[in-house]
Amino acid sequence: MTKKEFVDDIAIRGEITKKEAENLVNLFLETVSDNLEKGNSVGFVGWGKWEVLKRAAREVRNPQTGNKMKIKAKKVVKFRVGKSLEEKIAEAK
Template sequence: MNKADLIGKIAEEVGITKSQAEKAINSFTGAVSGSLKKGEPVILIGFGTFSVSQRSARTGRHPQTGVALKIKAKKVPKFSPGKTLKEVVAKAKLPK
């Protein structure tokens, strides 16, 4: 499912226009991004937690040449699924 599919699904289920659904999704992603930018987690009970994780500096290798590279420390977004989401996925019948 991509963003356009999600917008269509939300608009259909809630009974709103696609433009209203798109505004809602953009507002949600903006709020999550803004909170993570401040270093604050976003906790949605049952669904999961969006947070910021710190990756420390490390040495890597260039895959073609094998030359050692220094990789800088950085902050990365992280998502930890909640209990309810884990249970839904565990029970799902996935297509083969």
């Protein structure tokens, strides 16, 4: 599902205009990304949680050449699915 399709679905389900739905989606995405940028996690009970994790620097091997390469430490975003959503997906047909 693309962002446009998602906005259209929100508009239909919420019985609001596409412009209002797009504003709501953009506000949601901005709020989540701003909080993750600050290092805060964002979670919804039963649905899931986004959190920022620190990935340590490490040395890897290039599979094509066999040469060793160093990868710098970095922050990554991880999403952990909540129990209710996980069960709903497992039951879907």
